[in-house]
Amino acid sequence: MIPFGDLSREHLELSEELGKIIKDVCQDGWFILGKKVEEFENVFARYIGNNVYGIGVGSGTEAIHLSLVASGVEHGDYVITVPNTAVPTVSAISFAGAKPLFVDIDPNSFNMDPTQLRNTIIKEKKRLGKKLKAVIPVYLYGQSADMTPILNIAREFDIKVIEDACQAHGTEYKDCKVGSMGDYAAFSFYPSKNLGAYGDGGIILTKSPAEAQKLKMLRNYGQEKRYYHKIIGFNSRLDELQAAILLAKLKYLDVWNNRRRDIATLYSQEIKNPLVTKPSQMSYGKHIYHLYVIKHPNRDGLRTYLEKEGVATMIHYPIPIHLQEAYNDLNYASNSFPVAEKCVKEIVSLPMFPQLRDEEVKKIAELINRYDGTENPRF
Ligand SMILES: Cc1ncc(COP(=O)(O)O)c(C=O)c1O
Structure with a gap:
């Protein structure tokens, strides 16, 4: 049988290197929000672009969810995306308390059709006003959506852009890697992704240092320092073992x-x-x-x-x-x-x-x- 995917073939190539890395983390005895997470956040952000900040989180779903929360999406708001995505894009919208609004896709790229986006916003803006908060273009199968018109439309109508780059680690749009164009970008490290962890994991990228700070609190019970809770937050953290593994795998x-x-x-x-x-x-x-x-x-x-x-x-x-x-x-x-x-x-x-x-x-x-x-x- 030719398998659809086979991570054991990859592990065969990396087992020695990763075995040592896993042992080192275990010997270090620090498993949550330590040096490896910080290093991976910096290295991955730099891989995507300059002046980008990374916030390691528990999954791609959580990366989208926390980005929506950080961007001010609340109960009763609306977020636009495409109907042919993985369900977590939309679960994250639901968990932020918002409702999804869908727009159709371009048949060649399989991604959001900017003309349909504009038409939908024009149609819905009168009814929804400021409740229309954000758009999530998805880079399905590893190819970017046509971002220049999407970013222009979002700017024109004053809505946030969250890139769903969960399938797009290293994808390029024009001269840049995806993940540095929107207000936030979400990546997944689900094991079968182009860059996969040995379990769940995700990262949010943003160019705003203030948003990065807020997201670091949101992923860690809303605390600014231990036991001092500035905002209401969640538990959604990339762990040290996964960060160490991802750091090693990023080289490849x-x-x-x-x-x-x-x-x-x-x-x-x-x-x-x-x-x-x-x-x-x-x-x-x-x-x-x-x-x-x-x-x-x-x-x-x-x-x-x-x-x-x-x-x-x-x-x-x-x-x-x-x-x-x-x-x-x-x-x-x-x-x-x-x-x-x-x-x-x-x-x-x-x-x-x-x-x-x-x-x-x-x-x-x-x-x-x-x-x-x-x-x-x-x-
Ligand atoms: C397009 C897309 N969005 C979001 C997600 C959610 O990522 P995760 O499985 O890490 O929560 C995935 C991964 O399955 C995905 O493919």
Whole structure:
């Protein structure tokens, strides 16, 4: 079976180095908010851009949630995002007490369509006024959204921008890495991400030192110093073990991202089936292929066939958020977001991880080329 992802192949390369690092942290005996967290926050922020501050938190979800809280989002406010994201983008909005408002996507990038964003704001601004607080563009599959128009629209309507960069560690937009363009940016270190921890973890980036200070309190019970609580806060901290592991793994991130890009190029060269739409690399940036997602009109048939042939695939994501049971109360009808809803029916994510071998990529492409679009393909 060719696995969809396989972290054990990565661990084989790193086990000695990481084993020592883990032992050192344990011997040090300091597990929460210590030197490793601070060092990782600084090094990761510098990797993304100049004059950026990092605040290590418990997960990507928490990074979005705390950014929303820091930006003043309160009960009854509204936050705009896309319907074809991982559910945590929207759970974070709900946990901040706000309601999500969705806008449709661009079919090539799979990301927020700036024209739809403008139309939605113009339509809703009269009704919602200052309750419309923020927008969360998501960099789905490792590719940036078209940020210049999104940032301009946000500025024009005075709403905050929180970049959901949870799938985009090292992604570029024009000349900069994503994570330094909005008011805040959220990254996830879920193990399978391009930079993954050995458990949960996340980081918030911001260019404002005052916001960084506030976020450091918010993640740690609202305390400025121990047992002196200035604001009401949470417990959401990146721990020392994860920070030490991430610090070691960050050295390899560019190499791994380049390998993912090479794998994507190989897939795109080798897949010749005319029914397949291959992912677009938008001219405005650099894709880091957290996922390699193709479209096929008989996606379910293709998946069943690949499964039988020993190739694991996944769907990111099978149901858009506005049609998920948990969000029934938002009362969105189906076909509210036709582009996203059409994509959802056709997408399939192929195996993608840096240790995937060229022979495996070629084998997958060859199988896809042999699939004629029916449930029982010809051989
Ligand atoms: C787009 C997106 N947003 C948010 C998250 C949440 O990150 P985490 O799983 O670390 O909470 C993820 C990760 O699953 C994600 O892919």
